[in-house]
Amino acid sequence: MTRSVTKPTLQHFPGDKLLDAVQERVGTDAVPLAKPPAGSGLKPVMGERGLPLVGKSLKMIREGEQTAYVMRDKYGDVFWTNAFGTKMVFAVGPEAVQAILQNKGKVYSQDGWVYFIGPFFTRGLMLLDGEEHHLHRRIMQEAFTRPRLEAYQTQVQDIIDRTVPDWPTDQPMPMYPAVKQLSLDVATEVFMGAEPSDETHALTGAFIDTVRAGTGFVRTEVPVLKTRWNKGLAGRRKLDAYFRRLIPAKRASEDTDLFAALCHVETEDGLKFSDDDVVNHMIFLMMAAHDTSTITATAMAYYFAKHPEWQDKARAESLALGTDRPSIDELDSLVTLDMVFKESMRLVAPVPAFVRRTTEDTDLLGQYVPKGTIINVVPGALHLLGDHWVSSEEFDPTRLADPRNEHKAHRFGYAPFGGGAHKCIGMAFGTNEVKALLHKMLTTYTFEVPVDYEIEWDHTSLVCPTDDFPVTLRRLA
Numbered sequence: 001m002t003r004s005v006t007k008p009t010l011q012h013f014p015g016d017k018l019l020d021a022v023q024e025r026v027g028t029d030a031v032p033l034a035k036p037p038a039g040s041g042l043k044p045v046m047g048e049r050g051l052p053l054v055g056k057s058l059k060m061i062r063e064g065e066q067t068a069y070v071m072r073d074k075y076g077d078v079f080w081t082n083a084f085g086t087k088m089v090f091a092v093g094p095e096a097v098q099a100i101l102q103n104k105g106k107v108y109s110q111d112g113w114v115y116f117i118g119p120f121f122t123r124g125l126m127l128l129d130g131e132e133h134h135l136h137r138r139i140m141q142e143a144f145t146r147p148r149l150e151a152y153q154t155q156v157q158d159i160i161d162r163t164v165p166d167w168p169t170d171q172p173m174p175m176y177p178a179v180k181q182l183s184l185d186v187a188t189e190v191f192m193g194a195e196p197s198d199e200t201h202a203l204t205g206a207f208i209d210t211v212r213a214g215t216g217f218v219r220t221e222v223p224v225l226k227t228r229w230n231k232g233l234a235g236r237r238k239l240d241a242y243f244r245r246l247i248p249a250k251r252a253s254e255d256t257d258l259f260a261a262l263c264h265v266e267t268e269d270g271l272k273f274s275d276d277d278v279v280n281h282m283i284f285l286m287m288a289a290h291d292t293s294t295i296t297a298t299a300m301a302y303y304f305a306k307h308p309e310w311q312d313k314a315r316a317e318s319l320a321l322g323t324d325r326p327s328i329d330e331l332d333s334l335v336t337l338d339m340v341f342k343e344s345m346r347l348v349a350p351v352p353a354f355v356r357r358t359t360e361d362t363d364l365l366g367q368y369v370p371k372g373t374i375i376n377v378v379p380g381a382l383h384l385l386g387d388h389w390v391s392s393e394e395f396d397p398t399r400l401a402d403p404r405n406e407h408k409a410h411r412f413g414y415a416p417f418g419g420g421a422h423k424c425i426g427m428a429f430g431t432n433e434v435k436a437l438l439h440k441m442l443t444t445y446t447f448e449v450p451v452d453y454e455i456e457w458d459h460t461s462l463v464c465p466t467d468d469f470p471v472t473l474r475r476l477a
C-alpha cells in the first residue's frame with residue numbers, strides 16, 4: 001500500500017497497537033444499558049462499557065463505523081456503549097433507522113445534535129425540533145426552489161471553471177485540500193455573496209474552527225487555553241458579528257446568493273426569518289454544505305482513479321454531453337456519474353452519524369431506551385450490513401441501478417442524506433455541485449493512483465483522507 005500520512009492523526013501513533021489490544025480486552029463484557037420497567041415486556045439494550053473514562057471514543061475515532069460493524073455482530077442492530085462523555089445507543093439496521101428517522105412517537109429529539117455541536121451551531125435548522133423545525137424548514141425551502149438552485153449553480157460553475165483547469169498535472173496532487181478550497185470559495189461567494197478578501201479568509205478560518213470544535217475532548221470553555229472548544233466559540237462569535245452587520249444591506253439588495261435568499265424568503269402565508277434566524281441558519285448551512293460536498297467529491301475521484309473502467313464510462317457520457325457548463329437537467333442525465341456518486345456515498349458516508357436524544361422512556365424495536373439517551377444512527381454501517389447488499393464492501397455501482405437496485409430494498413436501507421423530517425434540505429444543491437465538479441474533472445483530465453494505493457480515512461471529525469489523497473491528473477488531449 002502506498003501512503004504517506006501528511007497530518008497528525010489518531011490513526012497511527014506510537015503504542016497504537018498496544019491500545020488496540022487493550023481495547024479488545026477491557027470493558028468488553030456484555031452489560032444491559034438499563035433494566036426495563038417491570039411488566040413492560042421490553043428487553044434491555046445490550047452493549048459494553050469500553051475503557052474507563054473514554055469508553056469507545058478512541059476506538060470510534062480510529063476505526064469509524066467499523067466499531068459499530070463489529071458490535072452489531074455481537075449484539076444485533078441496536079446496542080450501546082460509552083463514548084464522548086456519555087452513554088450512546090447505536091442503531092444500524094434499516095428497521096431501527098426507520099423508527100428513529102420517521103420518529104412517529106416524537107420521542108427522538110434533535111437535542112442529541114445539540115450535545116455535540118450546539119454551542120457553535122445554535123438554532124441551526126438541524127438542531128430544531130417539532131413544530132418550530134417544521135416552520136423554519138418551510139421558510140428555508142423557499143431558498144431552495146428550482147429557479148434559485150439554477151442561479152446558485154451558475155455561480156458554482158463559475159468557480160469550478162476558473163479553478164479546476166489550473167490544477168497541477170503529471171505529479172501527485174493533494175486532491176482533498178484542493179476540493180476543500182473550492183467548496184470554501186463556494187461558501188464565500190455563493191453562500192455569503194462576498195468577494196474573497198482578507199476578511200473572508202479570516203471568516204473561513206473562524207468557520208473551520210467551529211466545525212472542528214464538536215469533537216474536541218475538552219467539552220467546555222476553559223479560559224486562556226487554545227482548546228478546540230474555545231476556538232470554536234471564538235469562531236462562532238466572529239461569524240455571528242459578520243452576518244449580523246451585513247443583514248440590513250442584504251435585506252435591501254437584489255443579490256442572488258444564499259445569504260440574500262434567507263433575508264428575502266417568505267412563505268405564502270407571510271412567514272419570514274428574523275435577523276437572529278438568518279445568522280443562525282447561515283452559519284449552520286455553511287457547515288452542512290462544505291465538508292459533505294468535499295468528502296463526496298474526494299471519494300468519487302478516488303473510486304474513479306481506482307476503477308479506470310468506470311472513469312472511462314463516465315467520461316464518455318460527459319464528453320457526449322458536449323458542454324462544459326451543463327444545466328441541472330444535463331447533469332441529471334449522466335447515468336454513470338450518478339451511479340458512482342451514489343456508490344461512493346454508500347461506501348464513504350459523508351455524515352457519519354445522525355444524532356438524536358430520547359425525550360421519553362422509549363421502545364426501540366422492543367428494546368428499552370431510557371429518557372435522555374443519546375442515539376446514533378450510523379449510515380456507514382447501515383450501508384454495509386444487511387442481506388440486501390451483495391458483497392457490500394466492494395465498489396460496484398451496478399448495485400444501484402436496474403435491475404439490482406439494492407439501495408431500494410428497504411426505504412431506510414440507504415440514507416446518505418438522512419430521512420424523515422430532517423432529510424437534507426441541500427441534497428439537490430450538494431448533488432449538483434459535486435456532479436458539476438466531477439464532470440469538469442472528467443472532461444479535463446484523466447486521474448490515476450498507483451495500483452496498490454488504498455485511501456485511509458481519518459474519523460476524528462467528519463472523515464478526511466489521512467494523506468490528503470494524492471492523485472495524478474493528466475490533461476486530456
Ligand code: HEM
Binds near residue numbers: 355425431
Ligand atoms: C453530499 C452532500 C451532502 C450530504 C451527504 C448531506 C447529508 C445530510 C444529512 C445526512 C442530513 C440529516 C442529518 C440528520 O438527520 O441528523 C443533512 C441535513 C441537512 N443538510 Fe445536508 N448534506 C449534504 C449537503 C448539504 C448542502 C449542500 C446543504 C446546504 C446548501 C445542506 C444543508 C443541510 C441542512 C440545512 C440540514 C438540516 C435539515 C433539517 O434538519 O431539516 N446539506 N444533510
